[in-house]
Amino acid sequence: MHPAVKVENLSKQYSLGAREAGYATLRETLVTSLRAPLGRLRRKEPAVGDETFWALRDLNLEIFSGERLGIVGHNGAGKSTLLKILSRITEPTTGRVQLFGRVGSLLEVGTGFHPELTGRENISLNGAMLGMKREEIARKFDEIVAFAEIERFLDTPVKRYSSGMYTRLAFAVAAHLEPEILIVDEVLAVGDAAFQKKCLGKMNEVASTGRTVIFVSHNMTAIRSLCNRAVWLDKGSIVQEGTAETVATNYLRTSFSTLNLRVWDDPATAPGNERVRFHRASVHPVQPSTNFDGINVRTPFVIEFDYWNLVPNAKLNLSLILFNDEGMPLFNTGPIGEPVWHGKPFPAGLFRSQCFVPGDLMNAGTHRVQLMVVEDQSSVIFRTDDILVFDIMDSTELRTGWYGKVIGAVRPLLTWSTELLDSEPKSIE
Amino acid sequence: MNLVAEDVGMDPRPSSAGHSLAPEQASSAPSAFPDKAPAVVIQPSRSWVPLNLKDIWAYRELLYFLVWRDVKVRYKQTALGAAWAILQPLFMMLIFTLFFGRVAASQTSSVPYPLFALAGLVPWTFFSTAISMSGNSLVANSNLVTKVYFPRLIMPMAAVLAGLVDFALSWGLLIVLMLYYGVKLQAGIAMVPVLILMTIFFSIGVGTWLSAINVKYRDVRFVLPFLIQLWLFVSSVILPSSAVGPRWRWLLLLNPMSAIIEGYRAALLGLPFDWIALAIAAVITFIVTAYAAYEFKRMEKRFADIV
Numbered sequence: 001m002h003p004a005v006k007v008e009n010l011s012k013q014y015s016l017g018a019r020e021a022g023y024a025t026l027r028e029t030l031v032t033s034l035r036a037p038l039g040r041l042r043r044k045e046p047a048v049g050d051e052t053f054w055a056l057r058d059l060n061l062e063i064f065s066g067e068r069l070g071i072v073g074h075n076g077a078g079k080s081t082l083l084k085i086l087s088r089i090t091e092p093t094t095g096r097v098q099l100f101g102r103v104g105s106l107l108e109v110g111t112g113f114h115p116e117l118t119g120r121e122n123i124s125l126n127g128a129m130l131g132m133k134r135e136e137i138a139r140k141f142d143e144i145v146a147f148a149e150i151e152r153f154l155d156t157p158v159k160r161y162s163s164g165m166y167t168r169l170a171f172a173v174a175a176h177l178e179p180e181i182l183i184v185d186e187v188l189a190v191g192d193a194a195f196q197k198k199c200l201g202k203m204n205e206v207a208s209t210g211r212t213v214i215f216v217s218h219n220m221t222a223i224r225s226l227c228n229r230a231v232w233l234d235k236g237s238i239v240q241e242g243t244a245e246t247v248a249t250n251y252l253r254t255s256f257s258t259l260n261l262r263v264w265d266d267p268a269t270a271p272g273n274e275r276v277r278f279h280r281a282s283v284h285p286v287q288p289s290t291n292f293d294g295i296n297v298r299t300p301f302v303i304e305f306d307y308w309n310l311v312p313n314a315k316l317n318l319s320l321i322l323f324n325d326e327g328m329p330l331f332n333t334g335p336i337g338e339p340v341w342h343g344k345p346f347p348a349g350l351f352r353s354q355c356f357v358p359g360d361l362m363n364a365g366t367h368r369v370q371l372m373v374v375e376d377q378s379s380v381i382f383r384t385d386d387i388l389v390f391d392i393m394d395s396t397e398l399r400t401g402w403y404g405k406v407i408g409a410v411r412p413l414l415t416w417s418t419e420l421l422d423s424e425p426k427s428i429e
Numbered sequence: 430m431n432l433v434a435e436d437v438g439m440d441p442r443p444s445s446a447g448h449s450l451a452p453e454q455a456s457s458a459p460s461a462f463p464d465k466a467p468a469v470v471i472q473p474s475r476s477w478v479p480l481n482l483k484d485i486w487a488y489r490e491l492l493y494f495l496v497w498r499d500v501k502v503r504y505k506q507t508a509l510g511a512a513w514a515i516l517q518p519l520f521m522m523l524i525f526t527l528f529f530g531r532v533a534a535s536q537t538s539s540v541p542y543p544l545f546a547l548a549g550l551v552p553w554t555f556f557s558t559a560i561s562m563s564g565n566s567l568v569a570n571s572n573l574v575t576k577v578y579f580p581r582l583i584m585p586m587a588a589v590l591a592g593l594v595d596f597a598l599s600w601g602l603l604i605v606l607m608l609y610y611g612v613k614l615q616a617g618i619a620m621v622p623v624l625i626l627m628t629i630f631f632s633i634g635v636g637t638w639l640s641a642i643n644v645k646y647r648d649v650r651f652v653l654p655f656l657i658q659l660w661l662f663v664s665s666v667i668l669p670s671s672a673v674g675p676r677w678r679w680l681l682l683l684n685p686m687s688a689i690i691e692g693y694r695a696a697l698l699g700l701p702f703d704w705i706a707l708a709i710a711a712v713i714t715f716i717v718t719a720y721a722a723y724e725f726k727r728m729e730k731r732f733a734d735i736v
């Protein structure tokens with residue numbers, strides 16, 4: 001078992017102050033160096049009062065060759081900083097990294113592509129930038145072109161490429177780099193479905209030949225299926241380290257939206273008015289499990305409201321509209337088929353209404369609930385826009401090798417049938 | 430530090446490939462690190478970093494491709510294309526001849542003024558383009574600096590070397606003019622390669638230093654055009670250094686470009702060389718280049734963070 005990367009006590013500090021972080025003006029520096037001519041010879045310490053922050057703090061990590069390590073974490077957790085240090089783009093403040101092998105890093109698709117150059121020219125240029133030798137590029141040229149599917153446009157300047165072609169070409173060059181350690185930062189966010197599948201296949205292939213892959217992504221589905229181990233970073237330190245499955249699940253659990261449960265104990269401040277007041281609103285799976293894993297596209301779930309009716313004998317009705325993250329209304333529903341209270345006068349008191357949403361209906365993403373309280377089927381007496389906001393996770397089940405976002409406002413699991421009608425295919429004349 | 434793949438061995442040996450997919454086993458014996466030395470060790474560098482020529486050599490192909498890119502891209506989507514390489518010194522020569530020709534006649538009696546001017550303008554145009562391109566190179570390629578590793582010194586070097594194609598083309602114009610005036614070549618012509626090397630080295634020195642400062646102080650972008658304009662007047666391009674009174678002439682010695690340009694004229698037009706001025710220029714070129722390399726290495730590690 002060879003180590004591929006060994007990270008010891010790695011820290012990286014950035015200064016936040018406008019003075020240090022940005023480019024200073026020449027005048028300031030001239031003035032300071034005139035005042036203290038020897039200042040420049042002394043070791044530079046961050047100026048007093050300069051705000052600094054640690055993008056990475058005492059990180060220790062060992063990655064073995066043949067491993068596929070996923071790195072997860074929120075924006076600003078230090079993932080990109082770590083990749084930049086491993087790629088030797090920026091230096092650590094303290095600590096040490098040992099790399100046992102050639103590193104190829106892909107922090108951005110199409111780094112160094114020049115819009116005026118043709119596809120053919122950019123393959124050479126980009127290859128050289130990623131550290132390929134000229135003969136290596138020449139040897140793999142045909143393979144790269146075939147992978148990118150741009151044969152016809154090889155001699156067209158890439159500025160005339162569609163964004164899809166551009167991405168395909170860029171990834172193709174990078175995918176044919178044969179480093180012992182491949183570093184990939186969130187490239188799966190681009191490209192169409194078929195191409196994403198190809199990319200993941202290529203990365204799996206890289207790892208299966210005993211090379212090491214370090215992969216940063218926000219896509220837990222991709223992390224789960226591509227990586228065997230994962231590290232969860234937060235505020236520059238490792239929160240958890242373990243199998244990709246465990247880390248991804250735990251990461252998702254904590255990032256589950258905060259607005260999935262709201263309780264208002266004091267009726268005076270609860271949303272509502274003199275006729276109706278909310279007490280509690282929540283979203284949870286129908287089957288309460290001790291191992292709460294959020295809601296994914298397969299989970300049947302409940303949207304639940306507890307509210308006080310303050311006016312006796314009001315005929316209350318609810319109207320719920322569910323929006324997706326693009327602001328598109330997915331459906332509007334109300335308890336019109338509810339057998340006990342629907343259409344009846346409500347006495348004053350605390351009521352609970354539940355809306356059951358079946359599994360295999362909603363698509364993944366953030367959803368938002370708008371709720372209206374209606375009286376006598378006609379007049380809206382109260383309306384609240386974002387009473388609940390919750391995430392529906394993607395699921396690895398029922399996927400066949402592709403991990404991009406499934407298109408559509410909803411993602412129902414529908415019944416299909418296929419039958420063989422004729423086993424003698426006729427030729428079409 | 431070495432990035433050459435052969436040093437590390439690209440493929441794991443077949444015997445080790447069998448058990449290379451079981452990281453869990455390894456974590457139980459973390460001390461079992463093999464005797465294999467790491468290919469690269471990354472750690473904070475001290476303030477004085479030696480110039481790593483080996484690393485630059487390992488990346489020579491990237492240098493080649495960057496030069497090639499700059500050359501290819503320079504005249505894309507221009508109507509006149511590479512003709513610009515000739516038009517620039519040509520028009521400068523015409524304007525200089527029109528305005529200074531008569532005044533200069535007394536100073537350059539043995540040489541026709543157009544030839545005198547062009548022999549200075551050809552190296553001058555290369556130098557001014559080279560330092561302005563290379564001074565802006567790191568900032569203009571900030572997307573590369575923040576996304577891929579390579580010895581940063583390659584960037585300003587490539588920008589200077591890309592100017593060599595234009596330089597070669599403008600030599601064509603100079604040769605035509607020399608033939609037109611029937612200049613007879615003399616032994617001094619042997620100095621031309623040396624002068625070209627000095628020009629390139631000095632351009633790399635100045636360009637590298639400016640490019641590093643430019644990352645932190647964008648003032649450089651505004652200073653550059655102005656600096657180049659001023660520099661033209663003190664580089665003996667328009668008039669020979671003898672036009673400056675003896676009281677101030679020593680100042681020109683501090684500017685290697687003046688001696689180098691006069692050197693070109695001496696070599697091409699059979700004028701006497703000023704060997705002392707050339708020797709001083711060589712020393713200053715060396716000092717400037719060494720200082721630029723030192724400053725560049727000192728600032729290099731923060732480029733990606735502040736560019």
